Amino acid sequence: MSTILEVKQLSKYFGGLAAVSELDLSVVDSEILGLIGPNGAGKTTLFNVIGGFFPPTSGKVIFDSRDITGLKAHRIAHLGISRIFQASTLFMEISVLDNVFTGYHMSYKTSIWKRLLRMPSALNEEEMLRQRAMEILGFMGLESLKDELAANLPHGHQRILGVCMALATNPKLLLLDEPVTGMNPEETQTMIDLIRQIRDRGVTIVVVEHNMRVVMNLCDRIAVLNYGRKIAEGLPEEIRDNKEVVEAYLGKEGGR
Amino acid sequence: MEKLGKKYRFNQINIRSGKLIGLVVLGVILVLVPWLVRSPYHMHLLIMVGIYAVLAMTFIFLLRTGLISLAIAAFWGIGAYSSALLAMRLDLSFWLALPLSTIITGIIGFCIGYILVRNPGFAFIILTISFGMAIVHVFGTFDVFGGYVGITRIPAPDPIPLPFLAPIEFSRVSKTAYYYLMLFLVLIVVLALYAFYSAWTGRAWRAIGLSPRLAESLGVNLFRYRLVAFVIASAAAGLMGSFYAHYMQSLVPGAFDLFKTIYVHIYAILGGIGFAISGPVIGAFIMTIVPELLRVVKEFEPIFTGLFLILLVLFLPNGLLGLLSLRQRVERPSESIARVGRWIRAYLPTSRSEHENRK
Amino acid sequence: MELPLVGQLVVNGLSMGMVYVLLASGFNLILSTPKILFIAYGEFYMLGAYILWGLTQELELPFFVALCLATLATGILGGITYRLIFQRIEGHFLAMIVAAIGLMMLMAQGTMLVFGTEARGMPSLFTGMIIVGGIRISVERAVLIIIALAVLVGLHLLLQRTNIGRAMRAVSFNADVAALQGVNSNRTYLLAMVVGCALAGFAGAIMTPVFAVSPGMGAITFIVLLVVMLGGIGSMLGAIVAGLVLGVTLSFGQYSVGGGVAQIIFFAVIAILIFFRPGGLLGKAREEVPL
Numbered sequence: 001m002s003t004i005l006e007v008k009q010l011s012k013y014f015g016g017l018a019a020v021s022e023l024d025l026s027v028v029d030s031e032i033l034g035l036i037g038p039n040g041a042g043k044t045t046l047f048n049v050i051g052g053f054f055p056p057t058s059g060k061v062i063f064d065s066r067d068i069t070g071l072k073a074h075r076i077a078h079l080g081i082s083r084i085f086q087a088s089t090l091f092m093e094i095s096v097l098d099n100v101f102t103g104y105h106m107s108y109k110t111s112i113w114k115r116l117l118r119m120p121s122a123l124n125e126e127e128m129l130r131q132r133a134m135e136i137l138g139f140m141g142l143e144s145l146k147d148e149l150a151a152n153l154p155h156g157h158q159r160i161l162g163v164c165m166a167l168a169t170n171p172k173l174l175l176l177d178e179p180v181t182g183m184n185p186e187e188t189q190t191m192i193d194l195i196r197q198i199r200d201r202g203v204t205i206v207v208v209e210h211n212m213r214v215v216m217n218l219c220d221r222i223a224v225l226n227y228g229r230k231i232a233e234g235l236p237e238e239i240r241d242n243k244e245v246v247e248a249y250l251g252k253e254g255g256r
Numbered sequence: 257m258e259k260l261g262k263k264y265r266f267n268q269i270n271i272r273s274g275k276l277i278g279l280v281v282l283g284v285i286l287v288l289v290p291w292l293v294r295s296p297y298h299m300h301l302l303i304m305v306g307i308y309a310v311l312a313m314t315f316i317f318l319l320r321t322g323l324i325s326l327a328i329a330a331f332w333g334i335g336a337y338s339s340a341l342l343a344m345r346l347d348l349s350f351w352l353a354l355p356l357s358t359i360i361t362g363i364i365g366f367c368i369g370y371i372l373v374r375n376p377g378f379a380f381i382i383l384t385i386s387f388g389m390a391i392v393h394v395f396g397t398f399d400v401f402g403g404y405v406g407i408t409r410i411p412a413p414d415p416i417p418l419p420f421l422a423p424i425e426f427s428r429v430s431k432t433a434y435y436y437l438m439l440f441l442v443l444i445v446v447l448a449l450y451a452f453y454s455a456w457t458g459r460a461w462r463a464i465g466l467s468p469r470l471a472e473s474l475g476v477n478l479f480r481y482r483l484v485a486f487v488i489a490s491a492a493a494g495l496m497g498s499f500y501a502h503y504m505q506s507l508v509p510g511a512f513d514l515f516k517t518i519y520v521h522i523y524a525i526l527g528g529i530g531f532a533i534s535g536p537v538i539g540a541f542i543m544t545i546v547p548e549l550l551r552v553v554k555e556f557e558p559i560f561t562g563l564f565l566i567l568l569v570l571f572l573p574n575g576l577l578g579l580l581s582l583r584q585r586v587e588r589p590s591e592s593i594a595r596v597g598r599w600i601r602a603y604l605p606t607s608r609s610e611h612e613n614r615k
Numbered sequence: 616m617e618l619p620l621v622g623q624l625v626v627n628g629l630s631m632g633m634v635y636v637l638l639a640s641g642f643n644l645i646l647s648t649p650k651i652l653f654i655a656y657g658e659f660y661m662l663g664a665y666i667l668w669g670l671t672q673e674l675e676l677p678f679f680v681a682l683c684l685a686t687l688a689t690g691i692l693g694g695i696t697y698r699l700i701f702q703r704i705e706g707h708f709l710a711m712i713v714a715a716i717g718l719m720m721l722m723a724q725g726t727m728l729v730f731g732t733e734a735r736g737m738p739s740l741f742t743g744m745i746i747v748g749g750i751r752i753s754v755e756r757a758v759l760i761i762i763a764l765a766v767l768v769g770l771h772l773l774l775q776r777t778n779i780g781r782a783m784r785a786v787s788f789n790a791d792v793a794a795l796q797g798v799n800s801n802r803t804y805l806l807a808m809v810v811g812c813a814l815a816g817f818a819g820a821i822m823t824p825v826f827a828v829s830p831g832m833g834a835i836t837f838i839v840l841l842v843v844m845l846g847g848i849g850s851m852l853g854a855i856v857a858g859l860v861l862g863v864t865l866s867f868g869q870y871s872v873g874g875g876v877a878q879i880i881f882f883a884v885i886a887i888l889i890f891f892r893p894g895g896l897l898g899k900a901r902e903e904v905p906l
Contacts (some may be wrong), residue, residue: 014788051473077475085473091466102463106475211401324709371890376717378652378848381712382840383889385654390882397876520714525713558724565717569710570703 004029004204005050005173007080010059012045012228019045021228023059027173027206032199034219034236035208038248043208043230044086047175051083052076063173078106082171084162086178092151096142096161099150100133103168122215136164140194156187163194167203174198176207182213192218224248286439292434299431303465303503305540306438307496310445312524312536314489317449319529320465321485322376322478326522327368327384330391331490333512335497336360337401340507350413354498355525361494362487369486373479388514395509406508410501413437428501434503441499445492446533452488453532461485518565520541525568528575534579542576623751624866629880630756630825632862633763634818638835639842639854640770642812647787647849648695648807653703654715655817657836658722663689663816664828665726672737677692678824693812697805705804719833727830734829759821766817771851773810783807837844838865844885 005027012020020042027033034045049056052073060069068076091099107129110122137143140160145153150161159179166174179195180188192214199205209215215222215236222239226233226248232239239245264284285292293299293357311328317324339357342348348356372383396404413433416424452458463471464481472478503509523543526540638660645653663685670681696718704710774780782803785793794800819832842861846853861881868877 053472073469073472074475074477077473083473085470089467089470091463091470093466094462098459102459102471103474105463105471113414172475200532319709324712368886371886372644375889378646379844379889382844382848383886385837385840386844386882386885390879393876393879397879424793517808518713518720521713525709529709558720559728562717562720562722566700566714566721569707569714569717573704573710575705 002029003027004064005206006058006060006062007046007050008062010046010048010049010061010159011057012042012054013057018228020049020056022105023225023228023230024232025223025233027147027204028221030199030202030204031220032195032207032218034215034222035206035225035241036210036212036215036222037231040227041225044177045228046225047083047177047206047208050076050083051175078170080165080170081175082169082173084159084166084173084177084179086181088220090150090158090161090165092149094148094150095147096153097130097133099135099161100164101129101162103165104129104133106169133168135168139167139197140164141190156183156190159183159187160191160194163191163198167198171203174203174205176205176209178208178210180209180211188214193224235256267317283587289433290430296429296431300436301544302303303435303438305537305544306442307500308520308523308540308544309536310442310496311447311493311520312446312527312540313533314492315520315524316529316532316536317452318485318489319524320532321482322464322468323373323482324381325384325486325489326381326514328489328516329482329512329514329516330384330388331361331365331493332497332500332516333391333395333430333493333507333509334364334490334570336501336507336512337407337497338494339393339498340501341400341406343411343502344407344409346559350411350502352497353502357498361497362491363495365487365490366483367567369483369490373482373486376478376482377441385514388517392509392513395512401509402507403499406506408506410505410507412505413502428503428505438499438503441495445495448488448492449533452485459585466530518561522561522568524566526572526575528577528579530574535575538577539575622688623633626752628863628866629859629868630690630752630760630861632861633760634822634858635838635842635862636767636855636858637763637814637818639846639858640767640851641818642839642843643809643851643854644783644807644850645811645813646843647863648783649697649705649804650787651711651808652708653811654712654836655696655719655722655833656811656839657833658690658719658726659693659812659815660819660822660826660835661726661830661832662692662722663819664832665730665819665821666816667820667823668735668737672735673791681708682820685751686817689816690809690813690829694805694809696812697808700792701808702801713788719836723833730830732830734827736827737824747883753825755827759825763818766814767855770810770814774851779803779806790896835862841885844889 005025007023010020010023010025011018023042023046025046035046037043045204048054050061052068052071052075055070060067062068063076063079063081066079068079068081071079091102094102108124108125110119134143134146137146140163141166142157142160145157150213153161159182163176163179176195179190183191188211195205195207195216195218208220209217219236221234222232222236223230224239224242224245231248232242233243234242263577289302290299293302295436311332315325315328335357338360339350339353342353342356343350372380372387375383395401395406401407412426412428415425416433417423424433426437428434452461460476460481461469463474463476465496466476468478523539525539526542527537529535531538638656640657642653645651645656666685666688667681670676670684671678676684699716700714701711704714769805772780774784782793782798783806785796785798786800786803786807819828838861842854842857845861846855846857864881865877868880870881
């Protein structure tokens with residue numbers, strides 16, 4: 001089983017504050033890795049660094065045997081890492097279909113001039129991408145809502161739309177930041193099933209979540225962060241019984 | 257997450273019959289203007305409205321990519337001066353000078369933009385302010401630009417020969433030919449901008465406008481798109497500048513200072529920055545025509561302008577069109593301004609210098 | 616150029632530079648904390664000068680009393696401006712910039728209408744010159760530089776040691792996180808504005824004995840912008856270095872080529888510098904803040 005992503009001695013300082021400190025992490029191809037830890041443990045910062053939104057203060061990120069440390073976000077997207085943000089970051093003011101369509105930005109092959117002039121090759125590509133977008137929406141159960149404004153969707157559907165957009169980019173690695181936060185049990189189950197199906201399609205997934213039941217259920221392995229450092233890593237059962245982990249949570253949130 | 261509510265429905269830029277009729281009527285009126293308007297002075301005002309409207313459109317175009325530029329008038333000036341110099345020093349006909357100066361302005365826009373666009377947010381704004389000021393000094397200091405006195409006796413466009421008819425003369429007396437030329441140029445710019453805004457080519461731009469971070473995560477190269485927008489905005493401003501030079505037939509550096517850019521901003525905001533093409537037209541029209549009708553005293557201008565600006569953003573941030581909501585807009589127009597705010601917020605410095613925190 | 620002349624230009628530049636440092640610091644404070652690109656900043660500088668002039672010349676108050684009053688007055692005025700205008704449009708950056716520009720025009724023109732366009736001077740406070748190696752510094756200037764330094768140190772202490780200062784720094788870093796820790800962002804913004812404008816007024820006031828006051832003084836904002844760009848947006852240390860550097864350079868520039876050309880050169884130099892070091896001299900390279 002090969003490692004698709006490797007984080008080596010990663011540190012990120014904001015001024016004097018260490019958000020992430022000498023973190024080592026490996027993500028195995030096609031696995032679902034859970035990333036847990038109290039608020040402020042550095043999980044989102046880690047995602048930001050991997051996603052290319054800012055460079056680390058020190059350390060490396062290696063993806064597919066390639067050093068991607070410090071590359072900008074759009075370059076990283078082109079390399080196959082896709083990210084769902086914590087808040088529902090969608091293009092609120094446009095339709096669901098248009099949202100997914102925008103995800104195909106990197107897939108366009110016809111040049112901008114051909115598209116401007118509405119040439120047949122461009123038209124064909126539009127149609128093909130449209131069909132693929134509908135496929136994804138169908139896969140995730142949203143096809144009936146395709147013309148609805150993203151802002152009008154209920155929260156659960158918005159999160160699913162976010163995943164759709166990420167899928168449109170054809171990622172190898174998907175970073176999910178709290179995908180089920182704020183969802184009811186039914187929506188949560190739907191999301192869990194979807195995530196599994198995505199993995200079955202060959203996508204590696206890293207999930208940040210606070211919902212312990214989901215994490216234990218879904219993830220193949222779990223890594224635990226606290227104060228920017230990794231304090232444990234292993235199979236769900238191992239983590240559940242790990243004293244340090246329990247302490248970290250009891251100390252902060254009393255566990256869930 | 258607050259929902260916008262279903263009363264705002266998305267109105268794609270599909271030509272529906274109602275819109276088509278409206279456009280045709282508008283077109284007819286515009287073409288008939290020289291017959292409806294007799295006074296050359298009013299014609300002059302309308303021509304200026306056209307010019308200012310385009311400048312305001314370029315401002316909004318840049319705004320939609322997250323860039324607040326205070327260098328609009330500067331590029332307008334670059335277009336004007338380069339066209340004047342091409343015509344007077346190299347004896348080029350206006351019809352050559354126009355496209356050439358547009359290209360020159362675009363190239364300068366590329367060079368300047370390359371440096372400026374890398375620093376979005378406050379840095380960009382400050383740099384455009386400095387650039388705007390520096391350019392005016394450049395125009396004023398070097399003799400080739402005529403110094404602070406400026407350039408005069410810029411030739412009018414050569415008459416356009418027509419088969420079987422008398423050639424079209426560009427006279428400052430009747431201004432009719434100038435008016436139609438202005439309309440033509442405005443149309444070019446509007447079509448170009450429209451192409452960028454429409455879904456086909458504009459998805460990436462639209463994405464940047466709605467959420468730059470999300471767009472980036474989908475692989476949109478923000479810098480490249482912003483630079484392109486900057487070049488296009490500069491070229492468009494340069495185009496109108498060339499026209500301006502050969503219309504007014506004289507130039508002074510003071511016409512292209514920061515205050516002119518502020519006025520352009522006013523036109524855009526007054527019309528409503530959510531409305532990329534109609535907003536500037538309305539704003540420019542009102543700000544140019546209304547003072548004439550009311551015979552506002554000129555001496556107190558800066559004070560009133562200042563006050564007007566403050567009141568405008570406090571009480572009318574959505575602009576007039578936003579207030580009237582003539583079209584069922586996708587977003588509440590006040591969100592346009594809020595969105596720009598969010599874009600800029602994404603690029604603000606995160607902390608004071610490390611030096612301080614180490615102390 | 617002979618050494619005394621060079622030295623003289625340097626000294627003049629440094630004293631002007633201190634003013635730039637003060638202004639850049641205040642400007643940075645307003646830029647970082649309430650995140651306003653306060654183009655009207657120079658007008659508060661001018662206001663401080665006029666108030667001081669008025670208090671000492673018309674009301675014949677002692678200099679140091681007038682200095683404190685002027686600083687206080689501009690600070691309060693800054694706070695009022697924030698409450699009336701900027702608090703309502705918080706977060707809307709375009710609106711804030713436009714409002715700041717409007718305010719600038721209002722204040723500049725208003726002052727011109729009230730006071731007329733001629734410059735006004737005031738008699739020196741201290742007579743006498745210090746002569747070091749052929750370079751002449753008036754005692755007056757020296758005293759003012761020392762006072763300015765003291766204020767700078769005070770500002771530093773305020774930001775580093777007091778709760779208010781820490782709040783301002785926290786808010787400038789991340790307003791939402793700061794709110795979670797109990798910081799009242801509105802109040803912090805207000806205070807930052809008050810301190811920033813007070814600094815501007817102070818700078819204007821101590822300048823008055825040395826230079827004359829005129830309604831056009833507000834244009835100093837544009838030089839402050841260059842200082843801030845050079846030193847790095849939000850960087851206090853950068854403001855100090857850049858302010859002094861720019862002060863000295865302008866002093867030489869004024870002498871040799873004159874104001875307009877100097878501006879062009881500055882812009883070009885800074886543009887090139889920004890190209891290679893996006894953060895300015897001391898700022899970090901641009902980092903994006905996740906929303």
